[in-house]
Amino acid sequence: MESPLRLVASHPLDELSRTVEALLVVASAPLSLDELAAAADAHPEQIDDALRLVGERFAEGSSGIVLEHVAGGWAFRASRDQAAACARLFERPAQRNLSQAALETLAIIAYLGPCSRPDIARIRGVAADSGVANLVERGLVTEAGRESGGGAIRYRTTPLFERIFGLESLSELPRLDDVGADTEQIRERLETVAEKRTA
Amino acid sequence: MESPLRLVASHPLDELSRTVEALLVVASAPLSLDELAAAADAHPEQIDDALRLVGERFAEGSSGIVLEHVAGGWAFRASRDQAAACARLFERPAQRNLSQAALETLAIIAYLGPCSRPDIARIRGVAADSGVANLVERGLVTEAGRESGGGAIRYRTTPLFERIFGLESLSELPRLDDVGADTEQIRERLETVAEKRTA
């Protein structure tokens, strides 16, 4: 593909336009002319012609899918007259319940203070971290520096977390005297049980 | 959507098929009939008809984009004859590179439904920790709560798993009960041995 002497197969335009359609429907970002040419193993000029054909097939008014030229290149989008349906697809009712994983992760971070992903995975007794990234994305936890000695990133809960859970501050968390008198004891208890769980 | 008296607008089929096209091209996962109906503000039966039209327009052989029924819903993908071009555009997805151990773990989770790492270890006879972590990272399995009373985390397969393997649903997995006869054989053999020794 890198060789300047590479022979480019001759593509009937129709076939090439199908290739372009396929590439655009699987891409998660707009594709440039060069990217399309490289993937289709064709000349950029040929791609230009194919794109014209694809543009005719996928045009506003005649199709629900529309070919669009944006800054980064070419991509498909929904036609404008379907905006209402698309909006309904993306408008989601507020989520009522958090997953078990999310709730456990939040509880650990809230009660124990800043924790790293390995900390959380160990206490939960799971092999992989699933969900911290999601909680960060939702703004419920945020980064809080690294473990000493350039270790793993630690996370803490955010003001949004407190708002969602109706807490003025973390000191209002339900008391866990039966688990441990203070954070240290609770942490020890959790770690002891976690070891048994994975044993 | 909830109101039983809601009037569903009458959609010319052509218009509705354009709506379905638009919804499918922006969706990030397969859409079920109900999801399509809700977003398009139409009856599921109407959506069914529209999907037939869309399926004719986007069929293997005639288009680079193909409509498929997968993972409990409908989605667009690239046509199979464009796989080479798609492969040049993307690295081979990690989900398709699975070791024997990973496939066995995946098979156990897919067949047994939510099951824990100890369940998997019991069947495979080796610790399942890293194997499961790996599948979670690849998005092929996800947490599905805990065993009762704070027991081990259980896992299930994701829609992505069904999509990668081209399954309409988990019920498409082949039945494995033809092996049953052998169980009987093995058991009988073991019993015969036991009888001989105790005679």
Place this chain on the structure above:
Amino acid sequence: MIVRELELDLDAFEGPFDLLLALVLKEELDLADIDLAGIVVTFLERLAEREELDLEACGEFLVLIAALLELKARALFPDENAELAELDPEEAAEELARRLDEYRRAKEAAAWLRERLATEGDRFFRLGPAPLAPKVETPLAPQDPEQLGIVLRLLATEPPQVSLKHMALNFPPVSQFLERFRAVLKRRSRFDFDTEVRELTRLEQASAFLAVLELRRSGELLLEQAAPFAPIRVIRLQEKSPAEERTSEWNLRSA
């Protein structure tokens, strides 16, 4: 390395490991005749030939050899009320058959998935959101803070005991007993196996018995048992005394 293709060259069997498993399961080969230690040695030799440790092959091999060892041990001690699983022999046999079958099913299902992966490999689709689709943000409804206390308390609760007893089959190394019995036979020309292993766990006894079988195979000793369940006598082979004599001697001493 593919474990099932491991070429074996044993007294009772010559061919790939896979065939051996098939023959054992079809009753065409008696496990009692199979030198399991020989299989382990062959595997270790193949393993040593490779530069990298093939963990996957090790895992698969361990599963298979453990199952065979367990089967063999069960066949050798069918009447023992196996403390390792607290199951009666019939239940144990059933449980074992079920587990072997379960594993075989998993392997079959995995094979099906692998094939599927190959045939569906040309289906490309987009992973993740469409390039020009709106970003979805799902707001979270207000949550009850009590949930946090509940899940943390659950995490601090010891999980119910999962019985994995039958998983924890830590067969003590047979070699340990090879050494031990050789040493005993240096001091004494014969000993009573049951007495010698009385203090050991059932699993250790199983290993010890495999060691004794191994020594018999290599011609270092003879085994004798007057009747089923009678004590097993272990006799140093160098001693040249006919079987009858040994039996009468035993009777005299025990009289």
